[in-house]
Amino acid sequence: MNAVSDNLDHFFRENRDDLVGFFLRRLHCPDTAKDLAQETFLRILFSEQRGPTQDRRALAFFIAGNLVVDHIRKESVRARYAPAQDMPADMLEAVASNDPDSEKQLMVLQDLEAVDAALNELPDDCRTAFYLSAIEGLTYTQIGECLGVSERVIAKRIAKTLKHCRASREQY
Template sequence: MTAVSDTLDHFFRENRDDLIGFFLRRLHCPDTAKDLAQETFVRLLFSEQRTPTQDRRALAFFIAGNLVVDHIRKESVRARYAPSQEMPAELLEAVAGNDPDAEKQLMAWQDLDTVNTALNELPEECRAAFYLSAIEGLTYAQIGECLGVSERAIAKRIAKTLKHCRDRREQH
């Protein structure tokens, strides 16, 4: 380990419970709190490797606050667009009744299912790059840093993923 990671390891052990408590008070989920505390540590490590900070604790809680906001946004999107278990049957009944909005919804779900299947056909490296870009909102440079490859390689992976998904959608 490097000197930075040694001191961060010590810092994390000292502040882990405070970070978890911070996340628990806001998100009320112990597993999410632990995961986000770990993510805070990882981001702090990357930040410290680039530019050491004078107030590590303040930076850690700043990162934690941003992670809470990101998590809430993502959960909001998931709740809005994730299919419920009853949704397909309801949609099929509505389509049978000639409801044009329900028919559009059913077509959208089928399209999402096609894209999901297409994504699962791709290698993990393409799916990871696409996920980090589309869901996490990382730049190609950040993704390249995370995955240990060049920006150009990330651009190629994402282009391959988009083309594959588009081709599968056109086949249906």
């Protein structure tokens, strides 16, 4: 092993429990938490092969936040389409609904899809700041500390995210 991999190995041993706990609190699945912690460290390894990282811990939690968002998105898509795959297509066409709530649900789903598409158009740093604020309930100061930037930068990222989502939503 070289010095970089020894250093990463030490970093992994020191921070593994914190990362697994981070994932476990959000996803409530020990196996997924361990898998995503491992994925986080692999991404740090690949990142450091391109160049040194100033703050590995901040990078680790930045990556972890993105992995949580990606995992939740994937699970949402699976849940949405898995039952439909079990039902034959002609059965699905035969099930029509005149319920006004169905129309409202469809409109809400379309709004959510538009917001999701808008968020995917933004850089990772904006999405992560927004996620940590809106979903995790962290303050701008806490987010800044986690990501290694100032509170003002976080405020700008979140403002940019909100502005972009509003503009995208108005297009629909």
